[in-house]
Amino acid sequence: MASRDPSDIAVDKLTEAQARAELMRLALEIGAADRRYYQEDAPTLTDAEYDELRKRNAAIEARFPALVRADSPSKRVGAAPARGFRKVRHAVPMLSLDNAFADQDVTDFVGRIRRFLKLSDDEPIVFSAEPKIDGLSMSLRYENGALVTAATRGDGAEGEDVTANIRTLEDVPQRLKGKNIPPVCEVRGEVYMTKSAFLKLNQQQAKEGGQIFANPRNSAAGSLRQKDPRVTASRPLGFFAYAWGEMSELPEDTQSGMIRWFERCGFRTNPLTKICRSADELIAFHARIGDERAGLDYDIDGVVYKVDRIDWQQRLGFVSRSPRWAIAHKFPAERATTVLRDIEIQIGRTGALTPVGKLEPVGVGGVIVQNVTLHNEDYIRGVGGHGEELREGRDLRLGDTVVIQRAGDVIPQVVDVVIDKRPKTAKPYKFPTHCPCPLKTPVVREETSTGEEGARSRCTGEFACPFQKTEHLRLFVSRRAFDIDGLGEKQIALFFEKRWVEEPADIFTLEKKHRKELLAEEGFGEVSVRNLFAAIDARREIALERFIYALGIRHVGETTALQLARAYGSWKAFHDAGLKIAKGDAEAAAEMDAIDQIGDTVVEAVRAYFKEKHNLRIVENLTGEVTVIDAEKPKKDSPVAGKTVVFTGSLEKMTRDEAKAMAERLGAKAAGSVSKKTDYVVAGPGAGSKLTEAQKLGVKVLSEDEWLKLTS
């Protein structure tokens, strides 16, 4: 008798061998269907047929759990997040909030505002206190009352266009209700999924063999990043409005007024929002919401306090990426106890050896944690100076029971070791003396100049070390650098292995040199390859700050890159300065040193970078492929625009940081040291060497009052 095709046999009748064959067939078929649907936009199955396949796969796996394949569709992101959402530049950047943890931080926040605005102690400050929703922030742009774009936060400057998906949310009106709606309104708020909807969705996903989400926030994110809006529509997402971006007119003059206005326009706003009039009232609000937190059907990770008067918000302005008029008062981090099983060494882009703790998986704050960073050798040895929270003097050994903590999005940390539970046989950990890279070069210990992070261990393989090369490429394509859709860590690893991409410029010649070979690779269809090259081409023009960050100069993180970009304005100016510094030009070095928040460490790192011929070649090759866009210049219409100012001595009407921020807002450069290029030195009582230097160089010296008069 001819054997029956197993695909015709009911699940409960399958033998083990038939089940195994069926699972293989289903993995292949569902995989192919996913590819056609998500990457090639050319589905060949109806939704019902596709669902049938997934259901059958899940049912067979439920009956034969031992046969579940490593490549089973039930393990894969069922609805693979679609690539290639269009990028949207926010008309007004989407910023983040500073955090307060202790009550004292709240009192300080209120004190800072009082001082900044020069309010007397009896002048009341009204705050809008709101729960901090743990979802995804969203900017909704309405033109002439109609929703035109919905964009995710992205990196704050540029997000992703998810308009089609957002239109499926009941809480988001397609048209703003009411009269006299300003022609341009950007309404901002949080997209979230309720806890109950999240649990239900996961149950359903498990049944159908779809993706299981770690927490409501992830499931909201996954539900939004769908190529097919019908999938988003099937997910219960909510939206609370709480802020705004570009507004051609402001209909109200307070935060609480704006919230009421959002309601009149047809939005939902958070019902727990409350007006508070003092630090004590804010702290009491935090405590009350903390008590109610577990009973709410949506996740919150703190409360947000905002100065209610918008004119005061405007006067208070921003410090770096956060407003001075608002703060997030977080709830304490959640902790859990688990066992440290192993320590793995990872090699960073600059050759630093970073130990990663491998934990017995444990749930904390709604996610499963298996890895923790252990910073460096000194941290593991329990010797001070690392600035982390591990209790002073305690070392970490394999088999130790450790307390870990996770706060919001922060990478989990080990905060304590339970010495009583240490296995008797546990020995102190021996940090490797040689790099685990194929070169096996000796590791050197390097003391950081700040001493904050303790000693770093570094591989001496430099540019020959393949780990370092790939790490740099990874940084290069990362979200805050070139951010190329479809070119992530996985692809970079593959291209590197094939030796198609060994340095950044190779990414831009990939199409010319390796298109055919790429098409022959598994998982790279015509459409996905076309999309990848389009995404690469879209980045042939790149903002200066991203470009500088992407170079991977040591100590030049995103914020420093932004400072450098703003200060130099163009790639040419920065490049020239780097070359001069490398040649030992003291003036060029002093000029960089004088940029606010930039000191010796960065200048030294820039010097080291530009001294290295290999780097210069990489940069030259890269600039042959991409065009770097000049940085935006700060405001030009203030009397101090373009001037360089140094604050010294104690200021009486504002703090030093506030003074610097104010100068920057007005387009001036706040520098840390006095040079010939300084235009003003603002000196308060107790000014010392900077004042003397200014007098020596003939730089104009102002009192705090004179400065305020000049700038008001």
Ligand code: IVH
């Ligand atoms: S105000 C300029 N209000 O928290 C500040 N943010 O760390 C604009 N968030 O990205 C944000 N609830 O995703 C504000 N009531 C609330 C919020 C809130 C949650 C999130 C938001 C933002 C992050 C800031």
